Amino acid sequence: MVRKKVRIKNPTGMHLRPAGIFCKEAMKYDSAITFKFRSGTFNAKSVLGILGACVKCGDEIELICKGEDEKEALQALVQAIESGLGE
Numbered sequence: 001m002v003r004k005k006v007r008i009k010n011p012t013g014m015h016l017r018p019a020g021i022f023c024k025e026a027m028k029y030d031s032a033i034t035f036k037f038r039s040g041t042f043n044a045k046s047v048l049g050i051l052g053a054c055v056k057c058g059d060e061i062e063l064i065c066k067g068e069d070e071k072e073a074l075q076a077l078v079q080a081i082e083s084g085l086g087e
Contacts, residue, residue: 001066002074010087013056016047018085023047025080031067033077044077 010018026033026044033044037059043049044063055061065073 002070003064005062006081007060010084011057019050021086029069029073031065031070031073034064036062
């Protein structure tokens with residue numbers, strides 16, 4: 001299992017479009033991918049789960065990847081977030 005904290009940079013937070021991009025990237029990997037935000041744990045492969053977390057610009061989430069391609073998944077998701085999730 002690998003994990004990393006990352007700050008959301010896009011100005012509108014994780015609304016539908018960036019949540020979709022994030023989810024699509026997570027679905028490329030076989031690993032179980034979740035993220036912790038505040039007191040909850042959310043499935044990164046579920047757009048509704050991502051939207052339900054209500055992550056805003058400047059919020060910090062902790063990505064958690066567990067599985068055979070966990071390192072690649074974590075690296076790709078961190079890069080997607082740091083690039084602004086398409087915005």
